[in-house]
Amino acid sequence: MQIFINIxxxxxxxxxxxxxxxxxxxxxxxxxxxxxxxIRQLAGxxxxxxxxxAKAYRLLERDSVIQTKxxxxxxxxxxxVANSSIDLAAWVSSTFADTIATFRKAxxxxxxxxxxxxxxxxNQNNKGA
Amino acid sequence: MPTSIAQLPVLTIFYVVxxxxxxxxxxxxxGKIIKRMRYVLTNFPPETFPKLYPAYHPGFIVEMxxxxxxxxxxxxxxxxxxLMILTGMLVKGYRPSMQGGDEIFVLFYTMLQALPxxxxxxxxxxQFRLMRLTYAAKVRRAELAPRxxxxxxxxxxxxxxxxxxxxxxxxxxxxxxxxxPQVEEVYATLILITGMNVAYAGWIARMMYxxxxxxxxxxxxxxxxxxxxxxxxxxxxxxxSIFLMLSQAADQYNFEVFDPxxxxxxxxxxxxxxxxxxxxxxxxxxxxxxxxxxxxxxLPKEA
Numbered sequence: 001m002q003i004f005i006n007i008x009x010x011x012x013x014x015x016x017x018x019x020x021x022x023x024x025x026x027x028x029x030x031x032x033x034x035x036x037x038x039i040r041q042l043a044g045x046x047x048x049x050x051x052x053x054a055k056a057y058r059l060l061e062r063d064s065v066i067q068t069k070x071x072x073x074x075x076x077x078x079x080x081v082a083n084s085s086i087d088l089a090a091w092v093s094s095t096f097a098d099t100i101a102t103f104r105k106a107x108x109x110x111x112x113x114x115x116x117x118x119x120x121x122x123n124q125n126n127k128g129a
Numbered sequence: 130m131p132t133s134i135a136q137l138p139v140l141t142i143f144y145v146v147x148x149x150x151x152x153x154x155x156x157x158x159x160g161k162i163i164k165r166m167r168y169v170l171t172n173f174p175p176e177t178f179p180k181l182y183p184a185y186h187p188g189f190i191v192e193m194x195x196x197x198x199x200x201x202x203x204x205x206x207x208x209x210x211x212l213m214i215l216t217g218m219l220v221k222g223y224r225p226s227m228q229g230g231d232e233i234f235v236l237f238y239t240m241l242q243a244l245p246x247x248x249x250x251x252x253x254x255x256q257f258r259l260m261r262l263t264y265a266a267k268v269r270r271a272e273l274a275p276r277x278x279x280x281x282x283x284x285x286x287x288x289x290x291x292x293x294x295x296x297x298x299x300x301x302x303x304x305x306x307x308x309x310p311q312v313e314e315v316y317a318t319l320i321l322i323t324g325m326n327v328a329y330a331g332w333i334a335r336m337m338y339x340x341x342x343x344x345x346x347x348x349x350x351x352x353x354x355x356x357x358x359x360x361x362x363x364x365x366x367x368x369x370s371i372f373l374m375l376s377q378a379a380d381q382y383n384f385e386v387f388d389p390x391x392x393x394x395x396x397x398x399x400x401x402x403x404x405x406x407x408x409x410x411x412x413x414x415x416x417x418x419x420x421x422x423x424x425x426x427x428l429p430k431e432a
Contacts, residue, residue: 004270037275044340045271
């Protein structure tokens with residue numbers, strides 16, 4: 001199976017990779033246990049930065065679409081088909097939209113929402129550090 | 130008359146082997162290379178396949194033909210030099226030294242023969258670099274399957290290469306050892322041969338997992354290229370280990386008189402294995418040259 005990227009597409013390269021791999025899992029062209037190329041190999045073949053491929057693989061692993069087994073390589077996750085249909089980005093957007101609608105209904109201004117969001121993100125980052 | 134009757138068959142073997150080296154490295158392989166390059170220039174010209182000629186400029190074809198003629202001339206010259214050496218040996222009544230050391234002349238002559246080839250390789254790498262710099266494809270494709278070493282070569286050959294290297298190491302250290310009077314030579318040889326094998330492994334990894342040297346090359350041709358590289362380097366490692374063991378054995382058991390034909394045979398084997406395999410596995414009729422046209426290589430094919 002071939003994968004391709006379009007440098008001129010406004011969609012980020014890592015997102016293009018994620019979309020195609022999830023699409024291939026959903027329509028059966030990739031099945032559980034199938035091996036994927038290494039980050040270095042895929043980056044070399046597509047002539048892109050290996051960090052871009054690494055980001056795509058990291059996000060796919062987070063979503064349990066792929067799993068890395070150390071030196072043995074990267075493989076399609078046993079539950080990849082079910083997990084491929086979950087779109088985290090869409091869920092985040094949807095949840096944000098509902099939350100913001102709730103705040104606005106309560107009379108909170110957009111400026112107050114942005115300030116509160118920044119403070120929460122900074123606090124989360126500091127806790128993480 | 131030979132000073133030793135025992136030297137006569139060795140001398141004959143050496144003359145035949147050296148003649149074969151002159152023919153293979155200065156006539157046969159250069160001829161094949163020139164034929165391939167002229168075929169590409171004629172059948173895949175810059176007007177129709179511009180991506181193959183990143184350095185194209187007016188007068189390019191004439192310049193290329195001139196360079197090919199120069200390469201042919203240099204190869205012919207090295208052949209004449211070789212024949213002159215051979216004639217000189219016959220006239221002067223050359224006899225192989227029983228203490229060895231004569232193989233150095235074979236090695237020097239081989240280096241002379243290799244210079245035009247090395248020049249061609251450097252030019253090829255320069256062209257690939259230019260192609261990478263001018264590579265502007267917006268849509269890029271890749272196979273979503275891992276590449277493994279044993280996809281390109283039988284594990285037995287890799288095992289053989291490793292085992293023979295180990296055998297040579299044991300044989301060499303047993304014969305010389307670290308208490309050898311010329312211990313610097315021992316260290317130098319160990320570092321050189323080990324370093325060479327490590328470099329081979331590194332180059333194989335680079336070819337398998339690194340960026341394509343030629344960014345336009347079709348996937349199938351890229352895989353063939355990787356196969357050629359893997360086989361060439363693994364067979365070369367096997368050949369070097371065997372040659373070094375035979376050479377060491379010749380020194381140890383006073384058969385140094387065989388060193389010159391042995392060295393010549395080894396050089397020819399290297400050439401046959403590297404160039405021969407490369408040309409056989411990459412038949413020009415099987416290579417996809419459409420990727421170098423101006424209007425392709427940027428459109429995705431159906432997966």
